[in-house]
Each structure stands twice: as structure tokens, then as C-alpha cells.
Amino acid sequence: MAINWIETEIIEHKRWTEVLASLKFKGNVLPYTAGQFTKVGLEIDGEMISRPYSYVSSPNEDFLEIVYVMVPDGKLTPALSGLNVGDKLFAMEKASGFFVMSEVPDGDDLWMLATGTGVGVFISLLKTSEPWNRFKNIVLVHGVRAADELTYKNQIDEFSNQYGDRFTYIPTVTREKKDNCLNLRIPAGLKDNKFQEIANLEITNKTQVMICGNPDMINDTVSLLEKSGLERNRRSKPGNITLEKYW
Ligand SMILES: Cc1cc2nc3c(=O)[nH]c(=O)nc-3n(C[C@H](O)[C@H](O)[C@H](O)COP(=O)(O)OP(=O)(O)OC[C@H]3O[C@@H](n4cnc5c(N)ncnc54)[C@H](O)[C@@H]3O)c2cc1C
Helix, strand or coil, X not given: CCCCEEEEEEEEEEXXXXXXXXXXXXXXXXXXXXXXXXXXXXXXXXXXXXXXXXXCCCCCCCCEEEEEECCCCXXXXXXXXXXXXXXXXXXXXXXXXXXXXXXXXXXXXXXXXXEHHHHHHHHHHHCCCXXXXXXXXXXXXXXXXXXXXXXXXXXXXXXXXXXHHHEEEEEEECCCCCCCCECCCHHHHHHCCHHHHHHCCCCCCCEEEEEEECHHHHHHHHHHHHHCCCCECCCCCCCCEEEEEXX
């Protein structure tokens, strides 16, 4: 189906590191659901180049936001990186995707496991009331290579202030040592029960797990969770593991 492109305007370009950035933009897109993705595009050498990005913004906010990492040989992200406030960016009129709360079955606790830019979609979801209304406890694990990639800390602190003991944030940095951070890949943190100890929660068949980001992390985590009896969540057969791969 042909995409209906909306011209939007950049209102903020926040650089977290040399290659990691968030773009805020405004435009007349249709209402979307937290957890969905849009496609953003630019005309490069006369051709529309577009890629999918999860919204970090949530539906009640009056701006749109994505977070991206610049892939050096990538077709789109080097051009995104050159954008300034006031520049135009095309966005899909109608967002898409099923990484949304209505696709996640009920349970006691909700675990959100992200690598890199995959944390953005969880920020969007956590800004809405649905996960908090449906789950007793929520754990957000964010795995990155370097500590300066631990994005959205202020927003995460707001969740902690608002929801207290019901919310546990676990940052883990794999390629450097950092105070107050683990130094483990996500599958290892789960396998060795490190995350469960910090959150003081077990992962059982009453747990729902949402996973987003790097496909290797997702594959390894799913294999591990399946060994403990959790199953992929499918529309035809509800389970415990809902995932979104970025490549
Ligand atoms: C549903 C969905 C949602 C997505 N949401 C996001 C998002 O919120 N933020 C985001 O940065 N990307 C996201 N992506 C990935 C994004 O669409 C692009 O693939 C990425 O930005 C690279 O685009 P490019 O044209 O520069 O590179 P391309 O020329 O398309 O090269 C693709 C290669 O870039 C690498 N790559 C892609 N994404 C990443 C990444 N996030 N981190 C590290 N390496 C990567 C992989 O090696 C991949 O094979 C999402 C993808 C999907 C399918």
C-alpha cells in the first residue's frame, strides 16, 4: 500500500553522543498508539529513503519524537544526523505495528528488556497509564555498550518518583565499568538471576516480557526464557514473550 507522507518540521535535535540522537518534530500525522512505529524519510539524490522508527513520544504529547543511532554506512541515518531545527522531515501519516499493550496478555509483572535505541519504545509505553494499570510491578532493563548511551535518564527518574517500589530500572553497560551499573549482557543477567535479585522478582509463567532492539540479544533472551517454560506471545496462541526486532 502506498505510504501517505506528511511533511513535518524538526523542533529539537538532541545529541546524546556523536552517533546517538533524538529528533523531535511536529506534523499533522494521525493519532497513534504507544508502542507503534512510524517511518521517517528524506529525499536523497531525488529518491525518497525511509526507515521505521518507534515513537518515543506518547499519544498525548503535542510533538513527535524518535531516537536513532547513526549507522556509518546507512542509507538514511547519516542524512538524519545532518538535520537542524526548522528542517523538514517526512513521516508516515498513519503509524503501524503491534508492539502495543493491547497485544500483551495480562500477568503479574511486566519486564521490558531493551538494547540501545530499543529503550525508546518503552519510554513511550511507560508514559501511558495502561502498563501501570495492568501490572503490579514493572522492570526496565537497558543494555548499552557505553554509559553515555544510557538515554532518557530524567524521564526514567520521573517514573521512579511517580511509581516508587513498583518500578525497577536496571542499566547494564557491557564495554566499560560504571558505578551503579551492571556489566552484563541481558541474557547473562537473566541467566544468572542478577536482574531478578535486583528487582526482587522471579520470572514465572505469570510474568510478561517485552523485548526490543538488537536481534542477537532478542534471540538469546528468547531461547533462555523458553528454557524456563515461557512461550512466545502470538495472536493465535497467547504467551509471555512479545518482541520487536530492529534489524
Ligand atoms: C519496527 C522497527 C522499528 C525501529 N525503530 C528504530 C528506532 O526507534 N531507532 C533506531 O535507531 N532504529 C530503529 N529501527 C531500525 C531503523 O529502521 C533502521 O534500520 C536504522 O536506523 C538504519 O537505517 P539506515 O538507512 O541508516 O541503515 P541501512 O542502510 O538500512 O542499514 C541497516 C543496518 O544498520 C544496522 N542497524 C539498524 N538499526 C540499528 C540500530 N538501531 N542500532 C545499531 N545498528 C543498527 C544493522 O546492521 C542493519 O543491518 C527500527 C526498525 C524496525 C523494523
